[in-house]
Amino acid sequence: MTMFGVLSRYLIRQNLYLMAICLSVGTCIYLLSDVFDRLDDFIRAGLGAETILFYFFVKIPLIVSQLMPAIFLLAMVIQLGVLSRSKEMLALRAGGVSFAWFIRFFLLYAIIWSFGQLVFSQFLGVFGEVEANRIWKEDVRNKQIDELSIKGLWFRDGPFIVYADAAHPAKSRADNVTVYEFATDNQELIRILTAKKALIDDNGWGLLDVHELDTRTFVSQERTSQFLSVRQNLKAYAAVELKGDKAQLPLLELTQAIKKLEESGSNVEILKTVWHGKWSYAFSMAVMALLALMLATLSENVYANIGFSLILIFVQYGVHVVGATAGEKGVLPPFLAAWMGNIVMGGAASLRLLWVAMPGFSVTVKSWFGRA
Structure with missing residues (x-):
């Protein structure tokens, strides 16, 4: 020995x-x-x-x-x-x-x-x-952080599935937004909202220039604004995008980002592969x-x-x-x-x-x- x-x-x-x-x-x-x-x-x-x-x-x-x-x-x-x-x-x-x-x-x-x-x-x-x-x-x-723009963003939050042509996390704004709202007790689609712009804060999303289609009655309405209790504030997406390559995120931060994105319904196969990598x-x-x-x-x-x-x-x-x-x-x-x-x-x-x-x-x- x-x-x-x-x-x-x-x-x-x-x-x-x-x-x-x-x-x-x-x-x-x-x-x-x-x-x-x-x-x-x-x-x-x-x-x-x-x-x-x-x-x-x-x-x-x-x-x-x-x-x-x-x-x-x-x-x-x-x-x-x-x-x-x-x-x-x-x-x-x-x-x-x-x-x-x-x-x-x-x-x-x-x-x-x-x-x-x-x-x-x-x-x-x-x-x-x-x-x-x-x-x-x-x-x-x-390339300043204020110029960050996320293209083709989509996620699920509660009864809402949200899609935005472009999202600007630093400005708390999204452009050309489409929201699909489902009934809380089942998977029935009850209305579709489209908006030219969305202003985002901790309380939810405020849609501007809104067109609403009720899928049960097929009645359309136009509104100047509409508030939705969407809690997704884009911080998880910004954390990934700002650092460029997802492999740059440390393990703890990457774990948290995967959890948040997974809860919102996003595809996290890439991030999980990076985590194991x-x-x-x-x-x-x-x-x-x-x-x-x-x-x-x-x-x-x-x-x-x-x-x-x-x-x-x-x-x-x-x-x-x-x-x-x-x-x-x-x-x-x-x-x-x-x-x-x-x-x-x-x-x-x-x-x-x-x-x-x-x-x-x-x-x-x-x-x-x-x-x-």
Whole structure:
């Protein structure tokens, strides 16, 4: 047990050192590419050096949270390659440390890192992304919050189904509104109201230039104004729209937005896929550990394994994107869609590791194929 404690600390120190180097290099490359891509826009906008430096500074936590799974894989591949090349792995195996122990150790180590990645990305990562987008939209692109407009908005609130061609949350106004009102005791449609404009406050929606059609008598009426007890104040929609990409919302805020939108009858499959995606992306570090261990069983050439690891990173990302797209389109359930990349890549790596670390597994598989 003492030996394993010493070995664990040694492996952790070695891994942290390699991760620090890889993360520093990766962050610098990312920042340099971003500087070359956006510096001209900052200069044309007439922004000072202080604003420009602050923009790139607040992006660092976002960059770190995005790169961590790939950095973890590269650090582990280098670490395992160095252990094999220096014959340390051979000496440990000869001393009674099985490869299964390395699998258990690095998998537990990666799971701990996954929780850290989740917390870091949902606090510092989200803060950096929000601040960077605010500077880019308001200072560089001059896109003010007051100009926010939501096109094709619809939702359900109590007996009302509401549709608006355009809604302006900051101005508490909606244009070209259609309201379908149903009886409270059943699903019978009782009237349809159309209005050129709606003014919104905490008490409800005030419709202006209203045309009402009673679907029971087919009698039409024209009114200057009409008040409806619609409680939807558009804050949940504004929270999503103002931050651009829905993936920018932190978990807690995203959970609340999903709940509010779901209660209003809106389709939240995309948001649910994003919610599960945050968890799956954080725990992709555990998958990266399995992939690194798998590569160590295939080759002891550290340079070849680094090349293979880069390919696996792109494959993992590709499968993740396919799954996320399927979830957003409703082809797959949100959970399965978000975790598909981890399931496919982690499952493939696990099978290889079971084959190597558990002789009984390989014997069983061979016997199955022999019978077939």
